[in-house]
Amino acid sequence: MKRMFVTVAAVLLGIGAVYAQQDVVNQRQTSMKENGKNIGGVLGAMAKGEKPYDQAAVDAAVAKLAENAKTMGTLFPENTKGLKADGKYSASPKIWENRADFDSHIASYTKAVNEVAAAGIKNLDALKAAVPALGKQCSGCHETYRLKEG
Numbered sequence: 001m002k003r004m005f006v007t008v009a010a011v012l013l014g015i016g017a018v019y020a021q022q023d024v025v026n027q028r029q030t031s032m033k034e035n036g037k038n039i040g041g042v043l044g045a046m047a048k049g050e051k052p053y054d055q056a057a058v059d060a061a062v063a064k065l066a067e068n069a070k071t072m073g074t075l076f077p078e079n080t081k082g083l084k085a086d087g088k089y090s091a092s093p094k095i096w097e098n099r100a101d102f103d104s105h106i107a108s109y110t111k112a113v114n115e116v117a118a119a120g121i122k123n124l125d126a127l128k129a130a131v132p133a134l135g136k137q138c139s140g141c142h143e144t145y146r147l148k149e150g
């Protein structure tokens, strides 16, 4: 009886670990979706003139990007290799095969975001310069490390 209890507990612990890993996958997708919304829906839309320039919204979007950049490195632990959520994308196994290169993409992106955040975007011209500079960093990582599903 005691042994059975131990086995059941071990299985439950194992299931708990899988949930935790799935949670990390969900967290990184949420974080990435926020990045997409901030750069595309907010900053990019203003840069293209689809939305009027709004300083408070610009500042909030940049702050959110910088905040999300801080945790990006923690959202790709090795034990999430091969795990997917319902998103249109998934993380390529290459992340864990070339971890140093992946981390250098995170570092380069984080540096770019922090520079923009430190300087602040103060007008439309600065916004028009910042959006493609940041966008290049996003796609520079995605082209190697993000897979499209389906």
Ligand code: HEC
Binding pocket: 025, 028, 029, 032, 033, 035, 036, 037, 039, 040, 065, 087, 088, 089, 090, 091, 092, 102, 105, 106, 109, 134, 135, 137, 138, 139, 141, 142, 145, 146, 147
């Ligand atoms: C260091 C690499 C890296 C950087 C930098 C990066 N991403 Fe990602 N992104 C990924 C990976 C890997 C995935 C797939 C994650 C998954 O599905 O588990 C992803 C997924 C996404 C998704 C899809 C989310 C979903 O599930 O629908 C969006 C949108 C996105 N990123 C936007 C951005 C934007 C915008 C930036 C820049 C502001 C950015 N990313 C910067 C690696 C990166």
